[in-house]
Amino acid sequence: MIEAINLTKVYKDGIKALDNLTFSSNARVVTLLGRNGAGKTTLTRILSTQLLPTSGLARVEGYDVVKDANKVRKMIASIPQEAKPVGIASPMEHLVMYLTARGFSFKDANEVSRKVLKEVGLWEVKDKPSDELSGGMKRKIFVAMALAANAEVVLLDEPTTGLDPYSRLEVWSILKSIKSKIVLTTHYMEEAQELSDEVILLNKGRLIAKGSIEELLSRFKDKVRVEGVGDIKIGRLRISYIDRDKATDFIGKYVIKPITLEDMFIIYGGESLED
Amino acid sequence: MVVKVLKTKYILAFTIFYGYSSIKRGFVYVLTYLSIPLAELFLIYIITHGVFVRFAIVGGLISVIANNGFSSIGDFVFLRLESRLQDLLVATEIGPSDYILGLMIANLLYSSPGIILYIILALIYHILTLVNFFPFVIVMMLLLFTTSAIGFFLASLVPHTRYGWGLAGLLSSILTIIPPVFYPYNFLPKAIYLIMLPIPTTAAAILMQGFSNLISVNRKMFVLSFLILLIESIVFFFLSVRFSRWREK
Numbered sequence: 379m380i381e382a383i384n385l386t387k388v389y390k391d392g393i394k395a396l397d398n399l400t401f402s403s404n405a406r407v408v409t410l411l412g413r414n415g416a417g418k419t420t421l422t423r424i425l426s427t428q429l430l431p432t433s434g435l436a437r438v439e440g441y442d443v444v445k446d447a448n449k450v451r452k453m454i455a456s457i458p459q460e461a462k463p464v465g466i467a468s469p470m471e472h473l474v475m476y477l478t479a480r481g482f483s484f485k486d487a488n489e490v491s492r493k494v495l496k497e498v499g500l501w502e503v504k505d506k507p508s509d510e511l512s513g514g515m516k517r518k519i520f521v522a523m524a525l526a527a528n529a530e531v532v533l534l535d536e537p538t539t540g541l542d543p544y545s546r547l548e549v550w551s552i553l554k555s556i557k558s559k560i561v562l563t564t565h566y567m568e569e570a571q572e573l574s575d576e577v578i579l580l581n582k583g584r585l586i587a588k589g590s591i592e593e594l595l596s597r598f599k600d601k602v603r604v605e606g607v608g609d610i611k612i613g614r615l616r617i618s619y620i621d622r623d624k625a626t627d628f629i630g631k632y633v634i635k636p637i638t639l640e641d642m643f644i645i646y647g648g649e650s651l652e653d
Numbered sequence: 654m655v656v657k658v659l660k661t662k663y664i665l666a667f668t669i670f671y672g673y674s675s676i677k678r679g680f681v682y683v684l685t686y687l688s689i690p691l692a693e694l695f696l697i698y699i700i701t702h703g704v705f706v707r708f709a710i711v712g713g714l715i716s717v718i719a720n721n722g723f724s725s726i727g728d729f730v731f732l733r734l735e736s737r738l739q740d741l742l743v744a745t746e747i748g749p750s751d752y753i754l755g756l757m758i759a760n761l762l763y764s765s766p767g768i769i770l771y772i773i774l775a776l777i778y779h780i781l782t783l784v785n786f787f788p789f790v791i792v793m794m795l796l797l798f799t800t801s802a803i804g805f806f807l808a809s810l811v812p813h814t815r816y817g818w819g820l821a822g823l824l825s826s827i828l829t830i831i832p833p834v835f836y837p838y839n840f841l842p843k844a845i846y847l848i849m850l851p852i853p854t855t856a857a858a859i860l861m862q863g864f865s866n867l868i869s870v871n872r873k874m875f876v877l878s879f880l881i882l883l884i885e886s887i888v889f890f891f892l893s894v895r896f897s898r899w900r901e902k
Contacts (some may be wrong), residue, residue: 423901427900429902447900451745452746458740459737461736461741464671464674464732466674466678468674478667479746483662484662484666507674
């Protein structure tokens with residue numbers, strides 16, 4: 379279970395990244411959604427023991443991330459946003475180094491690395507320097523680390539950013555095979571839809587909504603999205619959300635679509651995405 | 654006890670990951686490490702008609718070791734801000750001391766061709782003997798420890814990657830050229846070399862110039878230089894582990 383109780387983070391420059399955030403989740407895959415600056419990465423870094431909160435409490439599997447940081451570290455694997463492999467080192471060297479940092483013996487680290495590199499499709503390039511690999515392969519090194527760690531909780535901050543659709547599908551299939559609990563941060567709605575058991579929607583460091591995708595969508599089952607008219611502006615696009623029974627007035631004039639997770643993101647974002 | 658507390662498997666794995674892989678796949682960097690001390694050796698040889706070549710060899714050895722430590726600023730900054738490897742490792746069982754030692758030994762391995770070359774030169778020129786071998790090694794280890802710890806501490810203060818390598822280069826140049834690393838320390842007025850004594854390369858140079866009988870160093874100066882280097886290695890390592898940026902505030 380991951381928990382936050384009145385969790386607040388104020389950076390040195392005065393930016394409040396998390397504002398009295400309180401939630402708990404015991405879902406196998408919980409996805410943090412929100413616009414840039416919503417506080418997703420800050421929350422992930424606090425849960426990963428990489429960053430200290432300003433106030434409040436955060437727990438992973440019952441352990442306080444500040445007081446019991448060493449116990450938390452034993453049970454998590456955290457892949458930071460925009461993590462890049464070291465160009466001169468090979469995928470195999472990355473995995474062995476990471477696993478020994480997690481307390482594996484050399485023998486086990488080598489064995490597990492070999493197995494996982496085969497599983498994620500990096501076996502053929504296991505000894506190649508990482509700077510000779512494609513973007514997708516580079517990203518897969520980190521996914522392989524998360525898989526190899528065999529941690530109780532895996533925290534992944536935007537694991538598929540910049541990947542082509544095929545590589546993204548590959549990463550999704552790997553993530554689905556991980557037995558651990560996963561805390562996922564993403565900007566991709568389809569990724570959240572594909573992988574999440576529960577979604578936590580953040581805006582300006584506050585909890586906006588929490589629940590399964592079905593639960594969240596069911597709150598808007600009587601609404602539809604109308605494109606071309608409305609107060610919400612996203613670039614040149616105007617959007618409004620109207621009652622389903624009033625949609626007939628718009629047929630033929632505007633594009634009408636059912637509500638998706640993307641709309642939840644826009645609605646719960648609370649304001650125009652241009653702001 | 655210390656070895657038990659430290660994550661030795663990780664340190665070894667990191668040495669292979671960052672040091673051995675650099676030698677294997679990026680040999681041009683190894684040559685870069687060597688180029689400046691060798692150029693200085695050449696210059697000193699030409700200018701002094703070979704008279705100061707033994708100082709230049711001792712200086713080259715100090716320079717390779719010190720550059721190793723100072724250049725780790727660039728590595729630490731890169732691994733923290735660009736590759737995000739530090740974040741990845743913070744969330745594991747290792748601590749900052751394992752991390753610093755891992756990078757220190759990786760860089761030592763990486764610059765080992767330079768060290769070996771200078772050791773060969775030191776043997777050829779009878780600078781390094783059986784008598785002074787262990788004192789030499791101890792001074793080199795203390796210097797490496799001190800400069801690496803300074804490197805990690807300063808690196809944690811660097812806010813952007815673009816400053817990392819620049820600062821590393823600047824410190825390497827200033828702290829290996831201005832202090833009496835490539836020339837006899839007593840060329841400087843006493844007041845100046847005493848002011849420079851807290852610079853780890855100065856203390857190391859005085860000790861090594863003395864151990865290799867290049868110059869007469871009195872007992873007081875020996876003890877003072879050694880104590881400075883020893884205390885600095887402990888204090889800077891403590892400061893870097895305790896106060897540098899590992900888990901971010």
